[in-house]
Amino acid sequence: MLTKSNIKELMNTLSERGVPYLFIIDFEQQKPMLFKLDEIDPQKILYFVNGFTNNEGCAGYLNKFELVKHPVKYQEYLIKFNQIKEEISYGNTYLLNLTCETPIELNMSLRDVFIRSNAKYKLWIDEKFVCFSPETFVTIRDGVIRSFPMKGTIDATIPEAENIILNDTKESAEHYTIVDLIRNDLNSVSKHVKVVKFRYIDTIITHEKILLQVSSEICGDLDSNYLSRIGDIIFSLLPAGSVSGAPKKKTIEIIRAVEKRERGYYTGIFGIFDGKNLDSGVMIRYIEERNNGFIYRSGGGITSFSSPEKEYKEMIDKIYVPII
Secondary structure, eight states, X not given: OOOHHHHHHHHHHHHHHTOOEEEEEOTTSSSOEEEEGGGOOTTTEEEEETTEESOTTOOOOOSOOOEEEOXXXXXXXXXXXXXXXXXXXXXXXXXXXXXXXXXEEESSOHHHHHHHOOOSEEEEETTTEEEEEOOEEEEEETTEEEEOOEEEXXXXXXXXXXXXXXXXXXXXXXXXXXXXXXXXXXXXXXXXXXXXXXXXXXXXXXXXXXXXXXXXXXXXXXXXXXXXXXXXXXHHTOSOGGGSEESHHHHHHXXXXXXXXXXXXXXXXXXXXXXXXXXXXEOOSEEEEETTEEEEEEEEEEOXXXXXXXXXXXXXXXXXXXXX
């Protein structure tokens, strides 16, 4: 297995040489993976990155999709929520992304979920997991790095849903915090960093309902030698701010203490370098195989304004697959 240092150097070398590859980096950065695109076996790994895919011509399972959720009890969730609110009261964190595991039942394989789901970023690894994420981590094109943090989710069927989410005090504070964090992250690897678009709405269609999610766009200019530093740039930005929190270092320590389980590839990142440009997504909306069953992992940002009932509901609402 390659180490963080090995992967970083390999990304630098391959990018400088213009060799296309797929990279997959777990949240803890302990089990990163990298594959040259021409060496990937589609029977073992399928990817889709904004239309760039090795899944041409595959047909999926055609029956009606079914998903049954068995979420953690509210009282169990509340214990973790209260631990985080206590840390917030001490000033140790002011935004923390709390995630939970939910056993689910599916009527199809994870490979079929990959094929039938509709998302910007999809990844299936045989006997491990499937991811169908709407969230971009970073793109790098022609010397410009861009990030698109996503924070804020609401059921689109609620009357005035867009106005509600954009004017919600808690959601606004959370989004401001993440944009500031990502802007600082990009400042460490680029110059002339600016917020291009602030709090715009994305629409996501799921097997249950339509959701609205709030995103922003931030960009910066990279140095002329950036291709030889792609690995260094990507790893210096990890873990993604939208799925960790702020301040990042202390918040990650709290996450480990409260969640009590490594996240693994969930909330990590994956992406494609196509020989010239890079595109990557955050591994949210994620199902893993475990003990002959399926675990769906989901969560949301906790701030001083958070309501445990609303956060618990949001965690459950995010247990979906974008299949119509």
